[in-house]
Amino acid sequence: MSVLPTHLIRHTVLHGDCVEVMQRMTSGSVDFILTDPPYLCRYKSRIGQTIANDDRDGWVGPAFAEMYRLLKPDAFCVSFYGWNAVDKFVAAWRTTGFHLVGHIVFRKRYASATGYTESRHEQAYLLAKGRPELSGSPVPDVMDWEYTGNRLHPTQKPINVLRPLIEAFCPPDGQVLDPFCGSGSTLVAARLAGRCCVGIELETTHCHTAELRLNSQLHAGARKLAG
Ligand SMILES: C[S@@+](CC[C@H](N)C(=O)[O-])C[C@H]1O[C@@H](n2cnc3c(N)ncnc32)[C@H](O)[C@@H]1O
Structure with a gap:
């Protein structure tokens, strides 16, 4: 199994099962997930x-164990999750060693589904490996959501929501990892925030979308630098 020197990989989308890909990456090499x-x-x-693997949970423990291993000491992971499977996610995070240090609710102006209630929020946990320093200006734990239209991915996340999370929890020269990167929204947000990024995606189509988005972001950045 060849080793991927994560600290040398910059702005890349890797195709494959994230557990297998992460097993090849260097421990303690990522600043923020x-x-x-x-x-x-x-x-x-x-x-x-x-969505691939949305109907089985065997990957949850192994994936977060790898994320924990790859993070540097005293660093953060922000993970969206499905509220109706919160027990599975929380069990995996605690078993792995993550501290649950914050919970963020994203308020939608529309209902994305209707059942006993109207679904008008998304949610994410702020997880810590070790004890990162407190910020002098913490982000609020309720934020507004934007509808993307899901044109690039069935559950495409808004860049304007992801970018402030990267700016808050990743050092300015840091490396962001998204092991379930879909169409690459995290990677685009990381580039806009001036961070390096690595994404992993199982589905070939989404992987290509993420590559295209990341490359066009990189070219836009290069054009800007060239004046
Ligand atoms: C909720 S979606 C992410 C959407 C993304 N945030 C966006 O804005 O496009 C989760 C993604 O994880 C991918 N996935 C599922 N199992 C995976 C695995 N074992 N390794 C890598 N990717 C996986 C799915 O194909 C899907 O694109």
């Missing part, structure tokens, strides 16, 4: 699109 794993809710969009 921002990720949006399958919610374990058997998601189906209005036009029938599904």
